[in-house]
Amino acid sequence: MTASAPAFPYRLVATDLDGTLLRSDDTVSQRTREALAAASAAGALHIVVTGRAVPWTRHILDGLGYDGIAVCGQGAQVYDAGAHRLLTSVTLDRQLAGLALSKIEAEVGPLAVAASRDGVDGDVLVGPGYRVQGLLQAVPFTDVAELWAAPLTKMYIQHPDLSDDELAEAARQAAGGLISVVMAGEGIVEILPLGLSKATGLSIAARRLGVKAAETIAFGDMPNDIPMFGWAGHGVAMANAHDSLKAVADEVTSSNEEDGIAVVLERLLAQG
Numbered sequence: 079m080t081a082s083a084p085a086f087p088y089r090l091v092a093t094d095l096d097g098t099l100l101r102s103d104d105t106v107s108q109r110t111r112e113a114l115a116a117a118s119a120a121g122a123l124h125i126v127v128t129g130r131a132v133p134w135t136r137h138i139l140d141g142l143g144y145d146g147i148a149v150c151g152q153g154a155q156v157y158d159a160g161a162h163r164l165l166t167s168v169t170l171d172r173q174l175a176g177l178a179l180s181k182i183e184a185e186v187g188p189l190a191v192a193a194s195r196d197g198v199d200g201d202v203l204v205g206p207g208y209r210v211q212g213l214l215q216a217v218p219f220t221d222v223a224e225l226w227a228a229p230l231t232k233m234y235i236q237h238p239d240l241s242d243d244e245l246a247e248a249a250r251q252a253a254g255g256l257i258s259v260v261m262a263g264e265g266i267v268e269i270l271p272l273g274l275s276k277a278t279g280l281s282i283a284a285r286r287l288g289v290k291a292a293e294t295i296a297f298g299d300m301p302n303d304i305p306m307f308g309w310a311g312h313g314v315a316m317a318n319a320h321d322s323l324k325a326v327a328d329e330v331t332s333s334n335e336e337d338g339i340a341v342v343l344e345r346l347l348a349q350g
Contacts, residue, residue, distance in 0.1 A: 086120035087346055089293040092149075092280055092306065095128040095138060096263055097299035097334050098316055106142060113340035116347055123287060125149065127276050129262040129302050131194040131231050132157050132164065133202065134214050147286065151194065151231045152260060152270055152302060153279030156286070162198060166282055169196050169229040170257070170271050176226065178253035178269060182235070185252045186245070190236040192216065196229040208236055211265055233269040242267055246301075261320075262302040275305035295346075297331075297339050298323060314342055 091114065093099040099106055114124050126148040128135055135150050135157070145160030156166040183189055190207035194200060203225060204216040219225060237245045246261040249269070253259075258270040284294065296303070296310035299319040307313030307326055315327035316338045324330055331338035 086117055086122050087349075088117075088122055088295040088311065090284060090287065090289040090295070091117055091122050091124045091343070092127045092294055092296040092310060093124065093339060094276075094298040094300070094303055094306075095126060095130060095135070097318060098297050099126070099334070099339060100138070101335055104138065107337050107340070109337045110340045113337075113343040113347075117343050120347060123289065125280070125283060125287075127153075127280050127283075127296070127298075127306060129260075129266070129268070129276070129300075131155065131200065131202070132198050133194070133200055136162070136198070147283050149276065149279035149283050151279075152262065152268060153274050153276045154231045154271065156279055156283050157198075164198055165286070166279075167196055167231070168271055168274060168278075170232055170269070172226050172230060174256045174272075175230065175233055175269060178249075178256045179233070179235075181253040181256070182249045186237055186240060186248050190238075191225070192234040193225055194231040194233075196231050200228075200231065207238075208234070209265055211263065232271075235267050235269060236265060260302040262300055268302075276302060277305035277309035280306055281309060295342075297342075299334065314338075 128150055129152045131151040132155050139159045148157045148159050150157050154168040158165055192204040192208045194202050202216045203219045210216050242261050246259050246267045249259040258272050258274055260268050262268055291309050292311040294310040295312045296306045297314045299316040301320050301322050303323055304326055313327045315324045315330045317333040331342050
């Protein structure tokens with residue numbers, strides 16, 4: 079008779095990528111890999127829920143050997159990593175986005191702009207002055223008409239003087255009735271379809287997996303994870319998380335560099 083796997087109180091483990099599952103070098107520690115594998119052996123599914131659109135996520139998932147469903151693009155894309163195909167995709171109304179951009183610039187002055195085109199292979203277009211984080215691939219544009227030439231998942235905005243939090247708040251005040259605005263990381267303020275959030279995509283993915291919100295534990299580090307924490311049964315903020323996420327978290331764990339996900343999963347498995 080084989081020994082049964084240890085009990086685990088959740089059926090779904092939802093993890094953000096940057097600042098949460100990934101360390102600063104874009105790798106996942108062996109300890110965290112082992113903790114996720116142990117949770118999986120105990121009956122829990124692992125799902126990645128990231129602000130990155132699919133083209134900026136695929137290589138990470140492939141490198142992890144991840145072949146399940148992932149939620150990408152702040153909830154806009156539900157992606158089958160094993161089959162390399164989109165299951166659902168929500169796009170940004172380009173007319174509303176253009177109007178929102180005009181309203182925001184009328185309040186705060188010129189912005190540097192980038193945008194993610196829809197699709198598994200959609201380019202990320204980057205305008206003059208926009209600073210891309212890390213080594214992510216992007217295609218420069220100078221003619222604004224290129225920005226609106228194909229369906230978009232989302233847009234990114236940067237301001238020369240305002241902080242990320244200040245820019246996000248100013249954008250909400252100027253255009254919050256047209257689009258959603260979220261701060262997803264350092265230098266990353268995004269314009270999304272109105273009402274879209276990580277919770278939107280995660281709820282769609284969870285239904286496909288037959289899992290309920292109360293059966294989900296979620297890990298994150300930025301304000302864009304707040305809706306996901308509101309949806310999930312238990313929300314865990316990393317020690318390096320934004321203060322606004324810590325304020326709504328059920329608990330705070332160690333940082334992404336110190337195996338914060340593993341710390342919580344190991345404790346829950348031991349309690350079983």
